[in-house]
Structures are given as structure tokens and as C-alpha cells.
Amino acid sequence: MSAIPTSPESHADGHDHDDHHGHGEHPFLAHHFDTPAQQFDSGKLGMWLFLATEVLFFGGLFAAYAVLRFKNPEVFAYSANYLDTIMGGINTCVLIASSLTMALAVRFAQTDKIKAMIVCLVLTFMGAIGFMVIKYFEYTHKIHDHLVWGPGFYTPPNEEVAMDVQTAPAEDVVAALPTFETAALAEASPVAAMYDMPPAEASVIAKAPVGPSGIADPAGEPVKAAAYPETAEEPAVKHLEDPRMPVGTHQFFAIYYAMTGLHGIHVVVGMIVIGWLIWKGLKGHFGSKYYTPVDLGGLYWHVVDLIWIFLFPLFYLIH
Amino acid sequence: MTLPPATFNALLATSDGATFWLPEAASTIAGETDFMFDLINWICYFFFALVTFLLVWFAWRYRQKSHSHEGFSAGPTHHTPLEVTWTIVPLIIVIVIFFMGFKGFLNFATPPRDTYDIDVVAAKWLWTFKYPNGASSDDLYIPSERPVRLVMRSEDVLHSLFIPQFRIKRDVVPGRYNQVWFQSDDPTGEDEQAAYDLFCTEYCGTGHSNMNRKVYVLEETAFEEWVTEQGQWLDAIPDEELYFKAGPKLFARCANCHSLDGGPNTGPTWKGLWDRSREGSTVFDDGTTLADHVGPGKEFATPEDYLRNSILNPGNHLVKPYTNAMPTFKGQLNDRMIDAIIGMIKNVDEFNADGSWKNAPAE
Amino acid sequence: MSAMHDQHAHADGEVHPLVGHLVPIRTLVLTGLTLLFLTVVTVAVRYVDVGEFNIVIALAVAVVKAVLVVLVFMHLLWDRPFNSLVLLGSIVFVVLLVGIAMTDTHMYRPSLYNGNAKTVQETLDSDAPYAPIAEDVTTGPIGS
């Protein structure tokens, strides 16, 4: 979808400009424009407006990130240890490099160096592929460790833990397996804490078992973060038993996947656009007289880079 | 704003203290709200009359007689002083209104220190009001001439507590406490006609429009009696009589979704529920039957245990074909209450469809 | 380029003197290298603990990088001012959204479940001092 705003008038230039207007000297000029300059400016303004929408589109996610991190900083400080700064850094460099080649491509298009332009576009394309490959490795590794959003985050890594979950009494579960659910429920019952209700008589019926989805005893102490790691050392792979894990760690991964995922989608769209540019370029569509699509495609690609420039510190450089 | 609303309300007063626009005012902040409402009304009446008059008058006075062009583009194209005037005047008016409304809002938003706190739990689609002594009720009972604060939370989705006669409203948001305070000096007694209305004003699904209750304002002493009586009613009942003495009272809340006579409803009927549970023939949406879960070493020691768990964690096992619509009653029912309900489920045949006990001695 | 120039001859007054600006390759490459360098720097800083300032530094660097990309790679330095205005506008609105969402969260944070209803009660109570004098409210207009 993102590529759309560039295509219309760039297509428009391709066709239906023969009859009904006297712009013969500008083969790429659409009938409703007076001068190529006007057309170029329009395309550019249109693209910038679209980029503005992209900024706001991600803006929503940035706001969500800000609020979540603001609410429970310990979660972010803790979870960031699961992200590989080096991989992230490499990815940043790859993306910046591809951004540079893109800028060069535009420059070569402006100066009719079509071969060089194609080479740069191909390099950009490969940069995109590299980025996605590295992302793929990051994702798979995390998913393997159950470092995902929501309930999936709490899937016990192996059978024994699953057993414990089934049979352990509430307090132990809360201690050994501080799921957001038990914690939330423990917190969620103000009654006992707020008023001194008469102690409930012992029931003739056995207590209901307490599992991950069971209820904790309302009086149970809430599980908030123990002191989060002073050192940046990697936590145990069996992170589910990590006693230092703060409540709601899953939220970090929720927003992490949301933001990097959406960015990833944009990278893929960018690859499609660049691919299209390469194809058109090979067919000799572009030159100093007409390179709007290259220019606009470039703008889009730079924004993809731009967003990553902010995602990187927000996720990988948390301390 | 201590100017009594009577000044304006008198003009449109109807019998029961309600006005043409507003219902009866029964809380201490209502006066201020009504005053603002009426003040704004009169401002609106004025400007509305002004605009409409000019509109009709001009439209008639300057209507085009023929196609002739005389009068085309006559008159001034702009008149800056005039335009500045009708920019400034409304500005001043709204600034004043804002500050008056803001002051009223502060009174609404900040409770005094010595409030009588009531804990409110909203769930689809019932309210539970819990009083400091552990008593709880479905309708709201408050002492008169004393500031009351409701500390509200929701078990499931957004709800909103609205008492028109008090002019107060506050959303009940899951995951947090919202508070609202008010004081009423007009006791209603336990008379349902006189009692005030309490609505849910945040859309919450099927039962949204039936999530309304009554508000009873009792004299200090009457309230004390009521609340102590409510706090102790359960203790008075011996265990073996629990299910038919306490059961029907508790069933009133279950009745929203469960029938006793096998009638269809949001949740499973209680008729035959015990037999199914004992045989373990209940089928869950994951295809397993209850038999797979009950027994030594299994999830539930006994069928009762399963029933208890279904009241506390309804989401654990969903009975086909029902959805996960039931709120948890954890923290709302203590063990004896749960015993009473389970007892009632066991002896469901002893009860009429309305929950009353068949063998009750006729008084 | 010359072809372009004479197009502008008969383009109307509001058109930019150049259709697109030619950025010297050297400038582009230098910018790219600076960006890479900054990346290395910010990664390095991550391993030095300066407490609160880590995030500040990281974001500051990110902003510098962003500005470079926007001005040079995206030609905004030589482009029509209105395009910059569009970008700035969008950023302003993002800041608005983030700012207000955060402020509000901060304000109502005490009322979120935090494990102990008593503390919630106390926090709610702590608002009371800001309330108008109790008498004034409790014996309000129609109260007395």
C-alpha cells in the first residue's frame, strides 16, 4: 500500500499524454500539469504528505511504548537483556548503508548514470534482504525461548515445569512462576486488604486447585520486580524460573514484536518498490529528465531507515 | 457557586422537585450542577432566539423579487470591528462558563476526608456494593447527611455508575480503581418508589440496559441497623440449613444467567447439573468430559470441588456450548456462601423456578 | 541538467529553481560514514552505565542521525520549505499524542492496581487536601 502514492502520477506519465494536450516536448508530462517542474513538485509534496502519515502511523506505537515503559520501567530494564545489542547494531549499519546506496541511486539517476543507478538499487535491495535475514534469526531464537507476547510467553519450556504448575500451591506458583495472571489476580482483589472481612469459615469442600490460570489467595502478596539485574549478564535460558523476572515482562515483547514487526512489513514493501524501480530502470524508463519514481521510492526507503534509527535505541540500548 | 438553582428552576418547576429539563436534585453538588445547566440554557435561549430571528427576518426582508440583478453584491463585504466583537464576546462568555464549571468539577472530583467508603464491584451485568463490615447488597444503600465515597472496580469490561438525581457519573474501569463521592440529604427510606435510580452508562453488552438498580438513602440510625443486619445474616444460619435459607437469597444474582427449571439462558441451567457433575458426564468445549478431570490425583478431588472452581474461575473449563460469559465471584462469595450455592445445586428439585424453597413453612 | 534549466525558464514563478537538487557524492558518502560512526558510538555507550543518561544519550544520538538522514539523504536541506513543514507538523502531533498519553498515565497511575488496596486508598485520600473546605461542599447549595 505504501508504494501507491508514488505510482499514480508516475504511471500517469507513462501513458495517455498523447492527444488533447500540447506537451509533446515533455513525453512524461501528465495532461493535467503545465510543466514538468509542477508535476515533480506535486509528486514530491504528495510523497511528503504520505511520509507524514507514516510518521503518525508509527507515532501511535511510540506512544504505546512510552506509556508501557513509563508504567513499569523495571520490565523494560529487565527484558532488554534478552535482546542482542550487537545483532541490532549490525542491522542498523546494514540499513544505514542501504540508505546511502539509495541516496546515491537518486544522484546517479539525476545525472543519467543509469548503470550506476541500477547497481546502487541492487545494493539497496540486498541491504534490505540482509536486514530481514538478521531479523529472522532474532525472531526464531526468541520464539524458541518462549520470549513472545501474551499467554504464549508463559508456555512452560518443558514437562517438569508443567507438572509443578499443576500441583504447586498458590504461593509457590507465584514465587516460582510469576505469571502476570497470578500476580494480577493477587493484586486484583482489594477487598481483603481494604476491609477486615470476618475470616471465612473452613469449607467442607476441598480447595480448588491453583494453576497458572487458577486464583491466588486474595491475601497473597503481589509479585513485583525483585531488584532487577545490576549486571548486564545474560539471564538463564530458563528465564521462566528467573526469580528476578518482574511482572508483565510479556508486555515488553508485545510492544517489541508490534513495532519491529510493523517496521519489518515496511521493509518488505520497500523491497517491492525497489524491485519495481530496478525493473523499470532496466527497461530504461528513468533519466535526468524523469526520475521522480526513483526519488520518491528513495524518500520512502529513507523513512524506513529513519524509524529504525529510533527503534534501535528504544529496544536494544536500554540499560 | 452557592446561588440556589431555585432561582431558575422555579420557572419550570414540576411537582416532585424535578424541572422540565432535569430530574429531582438529591445530592449536595446537584445544586451547583443544575445552576450551571440552567445558566447555560438561558445563554443558549438568548443566542438561539437572536440567530433564528435574524435568519428569518433577513431571509424574508431581502428575498429576491425577480431575476433582476439590483441588490447584487450590495452591502459591505466585511466590517472588522463588528467581526472582532462577535469574536471577543463569545470568548469572554465561554471563559466564564469554563471557570464556573471547573470549580464545580473540583467539588465533584475531590472527596472530603471523612467519607463513608463503599466498595463497588461491577460485572456483567450486576453491581455489588460492599460495606465496611463485610455486608454486601445489589442495590445501593447509603446513610443520609454523610459524604459517601464509592471505590469502584470492574471484573470484566467498562461500566459506568450514574445516579441522575445526584448528578454524578464515573466509569468503572477494569485494572484500576475509580472513585466517586457524593452526599445526599434527602432520605428515601426503603420505599422503592421514592428510591433514586442507578444506571450503567458505559455500554457493556446484552444486559447493559438492565444493569440499573435503586439507591436507598437511609437515616443514619436506620442505615446502621440495616448494615449490621446485612453483615450478620449468614452467620445466624446453621450449616445444614444453609442451602435453603441462604441459597435463595444468593441465587437472586445467579438468576441473571442460570435457570432452575431447565429453561434456556446465558449459562447452563442448574436442573440436572448435579447429576451430570456426579456422573462426570459434563462435556467441555475442548472435547473432554468432567470424568477426565475428577478423581484422586486429577485436577479436582470431588465434583463439589469442580463446582466450586467453576464459581471462582469460570473460565477454566467451558461447558459446551456456552461462552466464557460468567464473571469470577472470587472475593465476593466466602466459603459458606459457596457451600450454600452448591447445596442448592444439589437439591435443585426442592426449589421453585423463582428460587424460592418449596418446603418453606407458610407464614 | 541543462535540459532542466530551460524548463524552468518557462515554469511559473512558484517553481523551485532546480527540479531536484544534485547532492555531491562526497557529501552523501561522508553523511553515510558519520551515521555509521554514530551507530558505533551509541552502541559503545550502552555498555557504560551512566544511569538515567543512557536513554538520553541514545535518543540524542538517534535524533542527530535522523536529522542527517532527513536533511541530506532526503534533500530537505534544499527542498521546498513546505515539505519540511509537513514533516515537522507530523512530528509535533506525535509529540502531542505521546506527551498527553504519558502525562495522563502519570496522573492516574496511583489509581491503578498496585497490589495493595490500602495504599490506593491512601493515595486517593491524599487528594483531599486540595478539596474545597469540607463544610462548603457537604452543606452545599441545597444541602442546608
Add this chain to the structure above:
Amino acid sequence: MTTLDLSRPGFADTPASDDYLKHGRGVLSWILTLDHKRIGVMYLVSVLVSFFIGGVFALLIRTELLTPGGTIMDADQYNQVFTLHGAIMVFLVIIPSIPAALGNFVLPIMLGAKDVAFPRLNLFSYWLWMFGAAFALMSLGMGGFDTGWTFYTPYSTTTSTGGVIPILTAVFILGFSSIFTGMNFVVTIHKLRPKGMTWFRMPLFLWALYATALIQVLATPVLAITLLLLIVERTLDIGIFNPAMGGDPVLYQHFFWFYSHPAVYIMILPAMGIISEIISVHSHRHIFGYRFIAFSSVAIAIFSFLVWGHHMFTSGQSALMNTLFSAITFSVAIPSAIKVFNWLATLYKGSISLNTPMMYGLGFIFLFTIGGLTGIHLGTLNVDIHLHDTYFVVAHFHYVMMGSALIAMIGGLHHWWPKMTGRMYSEKWGQIGFWLVFIGFNVTFFTQFMLGSQGMPRRYYDYLPEFQTYHVISSIGSYIMAIGFGVIAVYLLHSCYRGRKAPANPWGGRSLEWQCTSPPPYYNFKKTPTVGDCYDFSVVRWDEAEQGYVVDRSLDPSLREKPATGA
């Protein structure tokens, strides 16, 4: 058909036959057209069809509410019906109605451009709209949805109705359709103004569309991402809005209203633009205080981003935010007041022809005054505490969204109908239709003000018996309104076939669209025209020959002086 007036720019050499309706034939020439006029017409048809569907749901609601408890449906069906009514009317009807339908048709002609800046993008956004509409229909097939058009969490993420995800997708897609239209308009107005069409010579409708387009571009993306998060929340449980997982429902409301409040101005701003045109043209009087009106449009556009929190006064939003938002909300009252008074001043000493479009214009001022004034009640903090989520709010926003936005849309439709179809509709029936709608509307919604202030909450399937009288009156009003719209539909359709041929300039308009033939030629302007003062009617003359007005440009001083170039 019309006397060729060489003084009119660009038409001396336009064969009268080459109007956009006859330019190409066959379905393909429509669904693949790049002509902004045809795209506008296609939008118009689609929007009106959606309006019919939404209207049917409205009647179902009013009928259900005739009696307390069940009348013709059960609670769940009712919840679905009012949700559908809201979602369809907001996302499929009002938002695209004026900008996409009328705006597409009128904007380039008024501006003196041959087309919008990106014709293909324009067509694409239309088909995007159709695609979104298809998803909306699909959601019906998949069990409908009962979330309310606001999709508040956690209800929307937990409800069992099956159509929630399709409708979210639909709104997401419709959002992008709206974004692309907005981009198109901004670029068109910036880059395609011909010589002489300076910013302050633009008709006010264009100013309004420009302000609207800015909102569309800057606000809609936030809605898009919010709905995306909601979809993910519902499918993958990411728990950003779900309190059970530490998420925050109030955050959702912030996100949602960050778009949806500006959206209200996406609806009302272009309506105000239309009214400025109608009032000025039909009273043949230079619009009063052009600059104040133009700037007030932009002011409203900017304010619209700063007031979203006034939908959340009772939600648990912090007191500080409530105060700020309430304060800023009042500031919106100022530009609105300016516009109303300027319109009144325009009538003063005019030569007012009270024909159908003008009746809608005057009706708009009446209804918008009520809608705007009741906004003061709701902006006032402590009064809103009582009125929030009651029928008072329902009445208020119907006065603004329907009584103002849609009435203006119908008015604009009558205003430009001759230009679109080249036919005149029956004036007599036009008047009848207007009065039916106008009276029906007030009966329906004014009663709801009393319902609300008396404490009747909105979205109620069942209600206390004492409210019944009001509900019955309100329902009767809605039936009157329905008849009114029926009448309008009939005579408009009839005019397409039997209507008298329309002159180029039936009302005596001065802006450019009245200076090309009705219907306009395929290429609006052969060579871009020079522009006079589009509100100077002193040079407009009645021409018996063509039963319409003509512009005698020799009388216009502003055309003799050298026109300034557009900024």
C-alpha cells in the same frame, strides 16, 4: 444548449457535446475512469446507498424503542443494529460524503484545474473505499458486531460476535481511502492553482476542503494503527489494551479519540464550506468577512487535534487533563460563532432567492446553532458529568453530524445537481422534501435533549417506563424524516430523466464551476482560466435566452488589473 460566451475562459472551443457524461460509454469507461467528476459521481452513488442502509438501521432502532423492553428484536440484535448504524453512518457515509463525493466533483473545477493532482490515486482511493465497504458487509455475514462504533476495549476484544475483525479491517481500509483523498486535495490546492487563483481568491469551500484534507492526512493514521493494534489484540492477545494483561483501556480511548475527534471536523468543516457557498451565491451577496471565515476553518482544524479528551471526562482520565481539554474545547466555540454570524451578515441586504439549496443553507444555520450551543453544556466539566453518555449527547451529535453535516451535504447536492447531471429538479418537490426532513429531524432529536438531561442513558435496549412518551415522539419524527428522504430520492432520480435541461449557471454563481457548461466538459478547462473575485456578483446578469445567469466579465475590474500569481 448554452449560448457560447467567448468571455468565459476556455469554452469557446469546447464542443457542447463533449461533456464528461458522454465522453466515454460503457461500464469500463466509468469504473476505470481517471476523471475526477466521474469518480465524484461514483462516490456519491455509493455513499447514498450506504446512507440508505444506515437509515434503515436507524428506523429499526427507533421502532424498537417505541416500547420499553422488546418490541421487534432482542437485546443482542439491538446492540448490533445500533452499532451498525453508527459505524456505517460515520465511516461509510458522513466522512466520505462531502470531501470524496462533492469535493471530488467540484474542487478541481472551482480551482480552475483540469483534474486533481493524482488521478490514479483518486481512482484507487475510491476502489479502496469499495473494498472497505465489502469488508463491512462481510462482517455482517460473519455474525455482525456489537461493540458500538467506538470499539472500546476490553469489550471489543472479548465480545463473542464474529464480525469484529472484518469491521476493524474495513475501517482500517476506509481510513486509507480517506487519507489518499486528503493527500490528493492538499497537493491539488497547493500545486494546481492557475494564475490569478491566489489563496485569498479561493472559494471558501476550497479553504474548508483544504483544512479538512489536512486533518484527514494527519489524524487518520493514528486510527489506523489503533485498529491494527486492536486486531492484533483480538487475534494474538498482545495485551496492550487488555487490563487482564496489564494493558490500559483508557490508553485505547486516548488513541481512538485522537483520531475520532478530529474526524468530527472532517465531517463538519466541509459542510461549513458548502454553506458559505450556498449562502453567498443564493443571496447574490459577497460573503461577509471572507478572511475571518477562511482562517476560522484552519483554526478549527488545528483546535480539533487538541480537544479529544473531552470524550473522556468520566473515564478516569486525570483531573488535570479534564481541565485542559475542557478549556481548549471551549476555544472551538469561537470560530464556529464567527462563521454563524458571518453567514447572517451575508444575508443582510442580499438579494435572496429562497430556492431549495438556500432552504438547506438556512436550515443548516438553524440546526448548527442548536448543535453548537448544546456543545457548551457538554464542554462544561460538571454539567458534562451529568450529561455524558446520555441521550443529550446523542441529540447533540446528531444535530451536528446529521443536522449540520448531512443537511449541508444534501444542500450541496441540490446546489450542484444541475452541474452534475445537467438537469433541473422540481423546485416544488424540493421545498416539500426539505420541510419534511427539517421538521422530522427536529421532532426526532430535540426530544432526545430532554430524554438525556432527564437521565436516560444511551445505547439502552430497555428503558424505564417514564421515558416512553419522549421515545414515541422521537420515533414518529424519524418516520417523517424517512418520508422526506424518500421524496427527495424520487424527485432527484426523476429529474435525471425528465428534468428540464440545466443552464450553465442556474443560481447566478460566480466561481469557476458556474462558468463551464452543465454538465462540465471532459477536460474542465482547455487552457487554464484567469480568475476574478468569485464573490463579486455585481457582474452577474440574468439571461432570458438560456434561462440562467451569465457573467459579464467586461464589468469586472478585478479581471482588468494584472492578476497576482498564486503563492
